[in-house]
Structure formats: C-alpha cells, structure tokens
Amino acid sequence: MEITMARYAGFCPGVRRAIRMAEEVLRDPGKPAFSVGPIIHNPQVVEELERKGLRVLPEDPAEWEEAGLAGSRVIIRSHGIPPLLTRRLMDLGAEPVDATCPTVKKAQKAAMRLVGEGYHLFIVGNREHPEVEAILGHVNRDAVVIKEIRELKEWWEGQTRMVRKVGLIAQTTVDLLTFRSLVEGLITEVPEMIREVSEMKLINTLCRNTLARQAEALQLALAHDLVVVVGGRNSSNTEFLRKICETAGARAVKVETAEELDLSEFKEVSRVAVVGGASTPRKRLEEVRRLLAGL
Numbered sequence: 208m209e210i211t212m213a214r215y216a217g218f219c220p221g222v223r224r225a226i227r228m229a230e231e232v233l234r235d236p237g238k239p240a241f242s243v244g245p246i247i248h249n250p251q252v253v254e255e256l257e258r259k260g261l262r263v264l265p266e267d268p269a270e271w272e273e274a275g276l277a278g279s280r281v282i283i284r285s286h287g288i289p290p291l292l293t294r295r296l297m298d299l300g301a302e303p304v305d306a307t308c309p310t311v312k313k314a315q316k317a318a319m320r321l322v323g324e325g326y327h328l329f330i331v332g333n334r335e336h337p338e339v340e341a342i343l344g345h346v347n348r349d350a351v352v353i354k355e356i357r358e359l360k361e362w363w364e365g366q367t368r369m370v371r372k373v374g375l376i377a378q379t380t381v382d383l384l385t386f387r388s389l390v391e392g393l394i395t396e397v398p399e400m401i402r403e404v405s406e407m408k409l410i411n412t413l414c415r416n417t418l419a420r421q422a423e424a425l426q427l428a429l430a431h432d433l434v435v436v437v438g439g440r441n442s443s444n445t446e447f448l449r450k451i452c453e454t455a456g457a458r459a460v461k462v463e464t465a466e467e468l469d470l471s472e473f474k475e476v477s478r479v480a481v482v483g484g485a486s487t488p489r490k491r492l493e494e495v496r497r498l499l500a501g502l
C-alpha cells in the first residue's frame with residue numbers, strides 16, 4: 208500500500224502558540240491554572256495538559272464561581288471568548304491569559320469594524336462554534352450566522368428592516384467551497400435582497416494555514432483511493448477536511464487516533480493519504496502511517 212503523509216501536518220501556528228502559553232502558565236506552580244473550555248479541540252492533548260495541572264472550566268460561566276478562580280490564571284483558548292466573559296473572569300479574581308489566535312483576533316476586529324460602519328453583518332460559519340460565539344460577543348450579537356443558503360433565505364423572509372449595507376466575514380476555518388457558495392448565494396439566491404442592497408463589503412478572515420491544509424487535502428483526495436483524516440471529533444476544521452475529500456470523490460475516514468481505524472476498510476485500497484486537523488499533533492498521523500504500513 209502506498210501511503211502519503213500531508214506536508215501540512217501537526218499543530219497550526221495558533222494552536223502551537225496556545226499550547227506554549229498554557230505550558231508557560233503551568234510552569235508557575237504558585238497560581239492555579241485553568242482554561243475556558245478545552246484549550247483546543249483535541250481530547251488527547253487536553254488530557255496531557257490536565258495531567259500537568261491545567262483545569263478545564265465548564266463552558267457555562269454560571270458555574271465558574273464554584274471553581275474558586277481568585278488568584279488563578281485562566282487561559283483564553285485560541286478560539287477566543289466574548290469580552291463579557293473576560294470581564295467575568297476578572298470579576299471573579301482571575302488573571303486572563305489571552306491565547307486567542309491572532310487570525311481569530313483579526314476576524315473579531317473585522318466584525319467590529321463592519322458593524323461600527325453600519326454594515327449588516329453576516330458570518331459564514333457554525334453558530335455553535337466557540338470562535339463564532341466569541342465574534343458575536345464582540346458585536347453585541349448584532350450579526351447573522353449562516354452555514355447554508357436556506358438559513359439566509361429564512362432570515363430574509365423574517366426581515367423587517369431595510370438592508371442597504373451588507374458586510375461579510377467567515378469563521379476562520381470555514382472551507383473555501385462553503386464560503387464561495389454562500390457569497391454567491393448572497394448575490395444570486397435572494398434577488399429581493401440584492402435589489403435593496405447598495406453596498407457589500409467582504410473582509411477575508413479565512414485562515415491561511417487552514418486554506419493550505421484544505422488545498423493539500425483536495426489534491427491528495429484526487430490522487431488517492433482513501434484519505435484518513437485525523438483529528439478531534441469536535442474539531443470543525445477537521446470535519447471540513449473530511450468534507451473536502453468526499454467532495455473530491457475520495458473515500459474519507461475520520462478518526463481521533465490510530466486505534467479507531469477499521470483495518471478491514473483498507474483491504475482493496477492501494478493508495479492512502481493521511482491528513483490532520485489544526486489541533487492534531489503530528490505524532491497521531493505518524494501512528495496512523497505506521498499502522499497502515501504494517502498491513
């Protein structure tokens with residue numbers, strides 16, 4: 208079996224930075240260390256940090272009081288958090304350590320700029336994703352999150368305000384195909400809306416590292432029978448990679464670790480590619496490669 212490893216493997220710069228900052232915080236034994244939710248979307252890495260002393264706060268801030276945050280340091284993960292929650296941490300006596308990825312920060316700033324300039328803001332992405340939640344928090348939730356054209360149409364039908372200026376950004380890890388189809392859809396699928404709009408401003412908030420991973424995954428999918436996508440089950444960028452591989456016509460198998468592979472799926476396969484999400488350590492991909500090489 209021919210096995211190709213993705214060149215864009217291992218942590219992306221934003222995740223590497225967040226882990227480095229967490230490790231620095233953990234080196235100071237004098238202060239308890241927390242993170243707001245899992246620091247990255249990879250349970251194995253989160254467990255490793257927990258073993259070193261990092262405690263994961265629940266997503267619900269109503270439960271933070273019980274954690275005893277006074278005098279602690281709290282790492283804000285690469286996805287960022289709404290400013291209200293940063294203030295809540297400080298009110299509870301914690302020192303926030305901001306590990307928000309600089310690319311995510313740019314998306315937050317783009318959202319604030321567009322809303323500040325009077326644009327009706329659309330965010331292409333997943334409304335349940337913490338990054339989108341954080342962006343919404345930076346604009347007092349004055350934005351519409353869309354993942355499918357259907358949602359845009361539904362929003363328009365319920366709309367009573369005149370829409371003259373439309374601003375558009377994306378969750379940093381959205382795949383290019385989804386983004387393109389939503390941008391096109393905004394112009395072509397809701398003609399009543401575009402008749403009303405006089406100005407449309409798009410700020411490119413897509414992450415370069417993610418785009419490079421997606422482009423490589425697409426190329427690998429076109430040249431291989433099967434692609435193993437390694438990453439956290441709750442990792443949005445990993446799921447986008449799987450979707451891209453399937454769109455390219457390849458079979459895609461998504462796993463968190465090599466042990467999850469069903470080896471019977473590889474019986475008739477001669478060319479396999481191994482790709483990984485932004486929060487997947489390179490060693491996880493290597494483990495998959497070693498296992499497959501032994502078949």
Ligand code: SF4
Nearest residue numbers: 219221308310379414
């Ligand atoms: S995927 Fe991109 S935006 Fe997300 S943390 Fe990594 S570098 Fe930052």
